[in-house]
Amino acid sequence: MTTKGVNWGDIEGIVLDAVGTLIDPNPPVAVVYAQAAARQGLVVEVLEVKRRFHQFFRVDEIDEQLGPLATDEATEYRRWRRIVGNVLPDIPDPDRAFDELWSHFGTSSAWRAFDDVAPTIAAFRELGINFVIASNFDSRLRGVVEGLPALADCGDKLVISSEVGFRKPHQAFYQHACAQLGLPPERVLCVGDDPENDVNGPIRAGLNGLLIARDGRRSGDLTSFAELARTLAEFRPARSK
Ligand SMILES: [Mg+2]
Structure with a gap:
């Protein structure tokens, strides 16, 4: 594990990213989009959908209507409408496809938690x-x-960006997370799968940050939560029960 200068003895609180860190869409996003297209008779390649999703997810992170990284529920809804429209530009009924996808990804059965999540939280x-x-x-x-x-x-x-009013990597988002923990930023460690949102952004805001690489293809500071829990335990003996 790479520790990026984390002072482990100081860490009192953890900020965990959700998607790609604790949970993952199952089946994958591109498969679900391709299935939504197929229900309208449109055949799309899963790999092409995947490529377009990554492209448009990134370019759509900033909504000019509210200013950089400011957000709310309505902004996120509009953002996802644009993403779906861009990923499936030839869909005959875009409203139907969007409604189906919005509803699908708001359902817990569309997601799975990684196996190490429950033991890590314990x-x-x-x-x-x-x-x-x-x-x-x-x-x-x-x-x-x-x-x-x-x-x-x-x-x-x-701690959800549309409720806080700012998306990661805006500093106000991390400040809100620290406030919810009741801790100063230097006592808080962010862990997530996005280098900018979960590591560099938090570090700029005075927190600590480590990258988790779940799929093993990319390099990260850690590959599972088990080593994080072990390291925390090493520096922080369990409280007497
Ligand atoms: Mg993530």
Whole structure:
């Protein structure tokens, strides 16, 4: 594990990214989009959908109507409409496709939690380390988290950009996460799968940050939560029970 200068003895709180870090769409996003297209008789290649999704997800991160990285529920809704329209430009009924996809990804059965999530959360609790789940997803994340057994009791730990008013990597987002933890930024460690949103942005805001690389193809500071829990335990003996 690479530790990027984290002072482990100082860490009192953890900010966990959601998508790609704790949960993943299952089946994958591109498959779900291709299935929505197929229901309207449109055949699209899953690989092409995947390429377009990554392209338009990134370029659409800033909504000019509210200013850079400012957001709310309506902004996220418009953003996803644009993304779906850009990913499936030839779909006969774009409203139907959008409604189906919006509803699908707001359902917990469309997602799975990674296997190490439940034991890691149990380890945080045993170590007396507080955590929040901090995400650029919109308020649909609340229903998703409630319906996943590994995260069902984390409803009070959500920090969601559309509710905060700013998306990662805006500093106000991380400040809000620290406030929810009741900790100064230097006592907080962000862990996530996006180098900008989960590592560089937090570090600029005075927090610590580590990159998790789930798929093993990219390099990260850690590849699973097990080593994170082990390292935290090493520097922070479990509270007496
Ligand atoms: Mg992520």
